[in-house]
Amino acid sequence: MTVDQVGIANLPNQRFKIVSKEGATFTLMVAGESGLGKSTFVNTLFQSTLKTPVDNKARYKRGIHATVEIEVTRAELEERNFKIRLNIIDTPGFGDNVNNKDSWQPIVDFIDDQHDSMMKQEQQPARGDKKDLRVHACLYFIRPTGHSLKPLDIEVMKKLGTRCNLIPIIAKADTLAQKEMNEFKSRIRQVIEAQDIRIYTPPIELDDQASSDHAKSLIESMPFSVIGSGEDEIEVAPGQFVKGRQYPWGIAEVENEDHCDFKKLRSLLLRTNMLDLILSTQELHYESYRTLKLESAETGSKRSRRLHNPKFKEEEEALKKYFTEQVKAEELRFKQWEQNIVTERHRLNKDLEEVQATIKDLEEQVKRIQLGKK
Amino acid sequence: MATEHSAHASKESLGITSAPLSEKPAPAREVKVIRRKLNGYVGFANLPKQWHRKSIRRGFNLNVMVVGESGLGKSTLMNTLFNRNLYSASSAAIPATEKPSAVEIESLSADIEENGVRLHLTIIDTPGFGDAINNTDSWTSIVSDINNRFDTYLEAESKVTRNTIADTRVHALIYFIEPTGHSLKPLDITFMKQVHGKVNLVPVIAKSDTMTEEEIVEFKQRINDDIITHNINIFKPAQFENDDDDTILSTQDLIAKIPFAVVGSTTAVTTADDRQVRGRSYPWGVIEVDNEEHCDFVRLRDLLVRNFLEELRERTGNVLYENYRTEKLKKMGIDQDNSVFREFDPNLKQEEEKVLHEAKLAKMEAEMKTVFQQKVSEKEKKLQMSESELFARHKEMKDKLLKQVKVLEEKKSQLEKSKTTTGDGSLQPAQKTRKGFLR
Numbered sequence A: 001m002t003v004d005q006v007g008i009a010n011l012p013n014q015r016f017k018i019v020s021k022e023g024a025t026f027t028l029m030v031a032g033e034s035g036l037g038k039s040t041f042v043n044t045l046f047q048s049t050l051k052t053p054v055d056n057k058a059r060y061k062r063g064i065h066a067t068v069e070i071e072v073t074r075a076e077l078e079e080r081n082f083k084i085r086l087n088i089i090d091t092p093g094f095g096d097n098v099n100n101k102d103s104w105q106p107i108v109d110f111i112d113d114q115h116d117s118m119m120k121q122e123q124q125p126a127r128g129d130k131k132d133l134r135v136h137a138c139l140y141f142i143r144p145t146g147h148s149l150k151p152l153d154i155e156v157m158k159k160l161g162t163r164c165n166l167i168p169i170i171a172k173a174d175t176l177a178q179k180e181m182n183e184f185k186s187r188i189r190q191v192i193e194a195q196d197i198r199i200y201t202p203p204i205e206l207d208d209q210a211s212s213d214h215a216k217s218l219i220e221s222m223p224f225s226v227i228g229s230g231e232d233e234i235e236v237a238p239g240q241f242v243k244g245r246q247y248p249w250g251i252a253e254v255e256n257e258d259h260c261d262f263k264k265l266r267s268l269l270l271r272t273n274m275l276d277l278i279l280s281t282q283e284l285h286y287e288s289y290r291t292l293k294l295e296s297a298e299t300g301s302k303r304s305r306r307l308h309n310p311k312f313k314e315e316e317e318a319l320k321k322y323f324t325e326q327v328k329a330e331e332l333r334f335k336q337w338e339q340n341i342v343t344e345r346h347r348l349n350k351d352l353e354e355v356q357a358t359i360k361d362l363e364e365q366v367k368r369i370q371l372g373k374k
Numbered sequence B: 001m002a003t004e005h006s007a008h009a010s011k012e013s014l015g016i017t018s019a020p021l022s023e024k025p026a027p028a029r030e031v032k033v034i035r036r037k038l039n040g041y042v043g044f045a046n047l048p049k050q051w052h053r054k055s056i057r058r059g060f061n062l063n064v065m066v067v068g069e070s071g072l073g074k075s076t077l078m079n080t081l082f083n084r085n086l087y088s089a090s091s092a093a094i095p096a097t098e099k100p101s102a103v104e105i106e107s108l109s110a111d112i113e114e115n116g117v118r119l120h121l122t123i124i125d126t127p128g129f130g131d132a133i134n135n136t137d138s139w140t141s142i143v144s145d146i147n148n149r150f151d152t153y154l155e156a157e158s159k160v161t162r163n164t165i166a167d168t169r170v171h172a173l174i175y176f177i178e179p180t181g182h183s184l185k186p187l188d189i190t191f192m193k194q195v196h197g198k199v200n201l202v203p204v205i206a207k208s209d210t211m212t213e214e215e216i217v218e219f220k221q222r223i224n225d226d227i228i229t230h231n232i233n234i235f236k237p238a239q240f241e242n243d244d245d246d247t248i249l250s251t252q253d254l255i256a257k258i259p260f261a262v263v264g265s266t267t268a269v270t271t272a273d274d275r276q277v278r279g280r281s282y283p284w285g286v287i288e289v290d291n292e293e294h295c296d297f298v299r300l301r302d303l304l305v306r307n308f309l310e311e312l313r314e315r316t317g318n319v320l321y322e323n324y325r326t327e328k329l330k331k332m333g334i335d336q337d338n339s340v341f342r343e344f345d346p347n348l349k350q351e352e353e354k355v356l357h358e359a360k361l362a363k364m365e366a367e368m369k370t371v372f373q374q375k376v377s378e379k380e381k382k383l384q385m386s387e388s389e390l391f392a393r394h395k396e397m398k399d400k401l402l403k404q405v406k407v408l409e410e411k412k413s414q415l416e417k418s419k420t421t422t423g424d425g426s427l428q429p430a431q432k433t434r435k436g437f438l439r
């Protein structure tokens, strides 16, 4: 007797269908110093102008007051009938100041705030319409110096790695020669290891050869080197176009694996590991934030909100200055007052001295009279 | 050329919605969303495939509760559905008289695998339902079991550490209707109304081989009428516009056949044309369980497993459990705070920070002012004190000195007087006079 299957084998297809129908929400953060091509990269990755790059004049104008301001770009993209709600968290101008101490704090706060908000939403009795901006992946752009990671990079990456899936990236890969790139990469890897920086690692599924080989090749390429290019493609042969940057000496191609790791990074972000990024954010990063928060709430400690706006600092300074001046003015008044008292004391002493002189004089006179009588 | 083309095409299909940003920040700002259909392949469309793989790795689970009067073939049907002997032979019916009046809840689990896909199945059986003479309370233990399962989940999701939450909630409740051919019994209606807000309710006509085709059609009609008149919510799979035509048709067929008329049997019988099938053999013929012409068994299985298992689970988690939780928390006195559901808005955040900052400034100013004023008045007091002390001391000294002056002047004038009038011996009376003057 042959009996039909129960239908369990079809269950993954149901999942597939439900996800296809619902689409997905994906939140990508780009962080790193200004001008490393973060906005350009986002556009290259999604093949559409989502971010208008800041022109250099505007960049210069921001000048020394450059704030790390969080910018959220929301997009609904569709390909092959699949919809994705994409949130790009851009952090322009990071590290522009002379003193960049704490300049990363707003970025770190943003990630924490999203976790915090999710916790608060989850705790409500009715919670149908949750707003979720938890960062699924944070691309950290490293300046292609050819040296090593800067102390600021290390500090920021440490903070980011414990909060979200951190993916380090070497920006503007077209500025480093092959050998330089390899050396740069291995130095960065050494620093990441020595400094115990947590970066996202694709899981290796040992029971699946193809998938584990792919994961290994991704891991070996980290940190990914990328080249970003504008929307215009370059015609390399009649009717044949590539994305890249045209130089007199050749074309640095975005999607050429010999030129940079763009394709590997794209695979990790979208084609092969997007789900793992989403799930690990929920199950690892969010859960550990939540546990920590609940535990610290039990012991009563509370994270006080730090404010970073330099204008706020200025106002505080102004207030302090105002009081310092008031104090100075009062001090002057008191000094004068004290001076007056001293003068007065002098005057009064003199006055007494005069009387004393009169007394002396009188005593003399009396004495003289008495003597004269004898 | 390709560039031009794609740029042009994407502009055509743009539909960028940029909500007009009002001059003044309104409390509920509209969020600007860029909408675009991509021409090339970026790769995020691969996500459903990633889910497909992931779901195989993680496996599936299903908790089915079966309720119905004794002997309606509940155990047999479950065995037939999952094609295995879930119930051990020993669990045969105990004589009715010895049965406790309350309904017992029994749960049994099995791990089933097909083509590398694993399903962890749990059957929650409720023997004893409807057995008592007075069945007013027969559903209470079932309802409280369903609630307890929700409570367990609620507790698990509220814990400080919650790695993986085991889902023991009831994903589907199969309610067995006796094939009377009349209509629903009062107990059926009462029971279904007790649970229809808490579970995906799947009513089935039990042992439908005891009814003719015509009878079944009429019986189904009457049951559906009853369901409508009594406002009972039963589970109906959702239909989607972008499903392919075949899927739409088969889903429509499925819905049209509700409540399913089922037959259960795990025994192989031989048909007239010599096929070995699962079914029941009668002198007048063989009823084949797996034959869609004979009964709705396959449709029930499609609904429970093949096509809608995930939908049953999603609805349990997203709708039924959420409703239960909302009500429970509100009853516990937890107030809803809708302000936490707002969209992230950097401006709003800045405004919030400004408020915080201003509060901080005000506090700083107040503190500094207090300290300042205190210090100033302390100093003022000190200076005033030393001033008045100075004057007081001066006055005291001066008075003393002036007294001396007076005494001396007196003495002097006395002496001068006595010098001119008397002479040497007049010293004594002069002293006397002085004393008198002082008094």
Ligand SMILES: Nc1nc2c(ncn2[C@@H]2O[C@H](COP(=O)(O)OP(=O)(O)OP(=O)(O)O)[C@@H](O)[C@H]2O)c(=O)[nH]1
Residues within 6 Å of the ligand: A033, A034, A035, A036, A037, A038, A039, A040, A041, A053, A054, A059, A091, A092, A093, A094, A171, A172, A173, A174, A175, A226, A227, A228, A229, A245
């Ligand atoms: N050589 C080279 N230049 C690039 C690359 N990607 C972007 N650029 C150029 O770098 C400049 C800055 O690019 P943006 O994308 O605006 O940089 P950003 O990191 O977003 O800058 P901020 O928003 O100020 O933080 C632009 O002139 C780009 O054309 C690249 O891969 N290689």
Ligand SMILES: Nc1nc2c(ncn2[C@@H]2O[C@H](COP(=O)(O)OP(=O)(O)OP(=O)(O)O)[C@@H](O)[C@H]2O)c(=O)[nH]1
Residues within 6 Å of the ligand: B068, B069, B070, B071, B072, B073, B074, B075, B076, B077, B093, B127, B128, B206, B207, B208, B209, B210, B262, B263, B264, B265, B280
């Ligand atoms: N005619 C007919 N008999 C059935 C069918 N399914 C089961 N039976 C028979 O009905 C009897 C009771 O079946 P069970 O599966 O033990 O019924 P149950 O609902 O589990 O009974 P309790 O566990 O006592 O509540 C058995 O003799 C079965 O062979 C059916 O579809 N048609």
Ligand SMILES: [Mg+2]
Residues within 6 Å of the ligand: A038, A039, A040, A053, A054, A090, A092
């Ligand atoms: Mg930018």
Ligand SMILES: [Mg+2]
Residues within 6 Å of the ligand: B074, B075, B076, B127
């Ligand atoms: Mg039974």
